[in-house]
Amino acid sequence: MQLFYNNSKIVSGLCSRYFTVNKPKAEFGLRQMRGLLVNDVPKYFVILVWLLINGLLFGVTWQKYNREKTYFYTRAVLGNTLTISRSAAACLNFNCMLILLPVCRNLLSFVRGWAVCCPGRARRILDKNVTFHRLCAYMIVGLSLLHFYGHSYNVHRFSMSHNTKVDDAIDETDTKQSTKLLVKLVSIGNGDGETYLDPIRQPTYPIKSVFLLTGGWTGLIMIACLFFMVTSSTEFIRRSYFEVFWYVHHLFIVFFGFLIFHSIGKQVRGQTNVDKHDPEYCSKIDPYTGWENDRKCSTPPVFEGGMPITWVWIMAPIFIYICERILRFVRYLQPVKILKVVKHPSKVLEIQMRKTDFHAEVGQYIFIQCPKLSRLEWHPFTLTSAPEEDYFSVHIRIVGDWTSGLSEVLGADEYAEVQPSWKIPRVAVDGPFGTASEDVFDYDVALCVGAGIGVTPFASLLKSVFYKTVNESGPMRLRKVYFFWVCPDTHAFEWFGDMLMHLENQLAESGCRDLIEYNIYLTRGWTAGQAKAIFVHEEDQRDVITGLEQKTNFGRPNWDDIFSRIADMHTEREVGVFFCGAASLSKILHKMCNKHSSASKRVSFHYNKENF
Template sequence: MLGLGLCISRASASVLNLNCSLVLLPMCRSLLTFIRGTQKMSSKKTRRLLDKSKTFHVACGVAICIFSVLHVCAHLVNVVNFSASYSEEFPALNLARYKGEDPKLIVLTTIPGVTGILLVLILFLMFISSFHCIRASKYEIFWYTHNLFIVFYVILMMHIVGGALKYQTNMEAHPPGCLRSNQSSSTEREAEDGKPHCREEPSFHHHYPQTWLWVSAPLCLYCAERVYRYIRSSDPVTIVAAMRHPCNVMELRMVKKNFKARPGQYILLNCPGVSSFENHPFTLTTCPSENKQSFGIHLRVVGDWTDRFTQLLLPPPKLGLEILPVVQQRRYPKIYVDGPFGSPSEDVFNYDVSLCVAGGIGVTPFASVLHALLDGWSGFKLQRLYFVWVCRELQSFCWFADLLCALHQKLWLENKPDYFNLKLYVSQADKLQNLSKEKYQVLTSRLQIGRPRWKLLMDDIGRANSGRRVGVFCCGPKGISRTLHRLCNSNSHTGTIFEFNKESFS
């Protein structure tokens, strides 16, 4: 009755089961962070694979969309064949109730048909809202539609109920191709054809549901982690200070009981006063240490969420740097912090030589690295750090100007002038202002106008570190990351191996 449509629908269903089980694993952030931080379980190659968790999640999602289209098309052909090739000989095997039944009626009056339509609609919403243009401008739409995955999995479990495809249960009593008693009345006919008579009518039953076998374990693992993260993030967070920096950037310093983090990690921030369900990722710019328990983030005020969040924290912006300590007269909004979670920038200390390239606010992952060096963290193998920071406006360097100067002074006093190699670039010369403060003279001497010449920069680093493995870490615009990735893959640096690491939130 069905022909090739049966094979395509069953094969695509198997691929969908596999991808629906794998797509949840990259979202188990706490589990991935634990694996990354356990040296016995995680080698450098393993951590680099974990850095691709977001890419793997997207690949599984694309595969689900592609094979869903294939699965739906195959079943639409099957429905037409059920109606056109209705078998009166085996009525229990038919999905159609009579020959020539309207295929649309079959789809709308069966459990597989109705649940299939709902699954397609949910998947379509999730796919459309995942585009970068929607995530960047309307993150709320992306967040709410993506959380429909819970409804998606519930309906997916129901999709197989009352199965459209069936198999025969009494193969021995009714072998395929056998002759019924009313088809032949002579034993000679049976002996001539070589076909036995059946002892009973064929019996059919729908296939045993297998989807739950695929998705139950990853789904339970993901739900268990979400419960753990909910309990962990419910601990109160105390805001220590909120500061407004130039170029529409805000710094937030917080304290949380038993909060521990490593340089390069990030957190998810939730502010019920802005949105009860939205969680936004921010890289830690300062981590707790033995001497201080506070941690901090820097965020650029772009979009509705950050704008409303800033209005709750600070009064209307004023010129210059404004520091608002926590006092009794001012009530800060309630916030919750989930994390920390691992990121590629954690591996900066795991190379002998590291090159950190930041574009604008992309400096935040490396700020915690610089703070760790300033605070005297030990136990890592890093021997030389190259730091390149590209900004459009000169005032952007004020975000961490004091940190850069303090680190330079510390290394100078420790007789390590070559340990930290700093290069600053201002891409727009028409927005230059004068860093007149005397304490910033160290930065002024390392400031260049224009964009870096990446190939010359990589060649210089390659010659200075011949025969060594250099970790390249990038957080910034896609143009910079693509160029660095291409240069790292090219074998123009004799004896020097560049390993590219791209910062991305999973």
């Protein structure tokens, strides 16, 4: 009982000293308009423009097929579903053109470098490439369903028209005159030298008709590809079965292949001789008794399908993507020398490498492939080395089949033998690719927040800040870095703490101790023994868990107080907030940036989140 009492007292003391409760407030007032303009308006502006272009394409195409005389007879057979299917098709072409561009990483890196003179808020739009890719995908799915519905009804009308007699009506909306016109129009093309309006030239079932049309069976294949790609892209599949997501997502090759040939059959046909045969006038006359005796209708209508234009929309993005894959293959052939493999605690693998003509900036990431494990799989990892170092490195958390296999083949597995350098299998590296962290030196103050393994981008950043300060490589706008590391348990300290301790010693020796202020928060995972040791050694110079001079905080940070303090200390400054970690914490930080950006203090928090 005494032991239980002592431990309870220790834990209670820790709670009273260190625990803080994070209660971010979501109230937005006029004083937060500065943050909204900086962090939210640019991305919403892009989305608004994208939606307006989609709406404009849909509206213009609707008007074309709903008003032009060229498609008067086509409308007479199909009704409004003609305009629905064609308007959706126009928007599909636009979004299929866009969806490949956000995943062309070399293109994005080039644009980021080319736009270095643009404001940071404009460049940060590039960091939303994955989000925009998903938006385009959702739009394509919705438009495909609308397009599918329209053409399903069109095929039904075309098919059933062959079984309709002059005195019958195909549905309740048809009158006797419209039925006569319908039967006449679908029969045109049976004579010698006549062109046809109805691409289905024989009576058949609607379902069978789908497979008789090029647009029908190719459309079904594309719908199936979309279904599997979307369902395999859910967060659960991506996190638990990444290989399934990766392989299934390559059905986009099949999708785009059939998309090019989807409209080659020219199934949607319009009249080309409206000057010799006025469809609006002739539709009011009995087509069997009146057309031959009327000068305006005696010339039979001539029909022709429109030229396929989908390839015009998508060939440029496909060409760019092919260039991306060729560049990846070239980089795959370039040799990579593995200098060191270190197995850190908490199942973290460090790989130090060197490659000819490899130049990276702060916080960039690379793709790694190990042919011995798979010749198709490439996995992204953030660089943890600084640009000033003569090698580049990554820290990989072993959580899946591929990372476990990599640890084993590199000789870092718990039961594997240490491999000599000549036995280490070859790895290929693609990149580096740009991220938001590149802009850290464009701010007066930087607030860097890493959650768990999300701390990796800031290893490169902190080391580079130190090197630039010590080496005095040129004027640097950045004057202060606040670094926050939020850890779920004590094991995470074991691999990153060494780097922080080394950096802490270097800052002290060089007299730059005030350049970087770092704060470590442990949210859970300490034992009663650790709690007792923390309480006993509270007055020690170094922290009992990490060994750092900066003491560990327990609980979650009070972001409201932290942002308020930084805003008061750095008035008339631009603060760059950089985050890598869970989406839940990202939302909190985003709100804090908007809330504490103040026009009166002339301070603005620019939110940047790592996305790759």
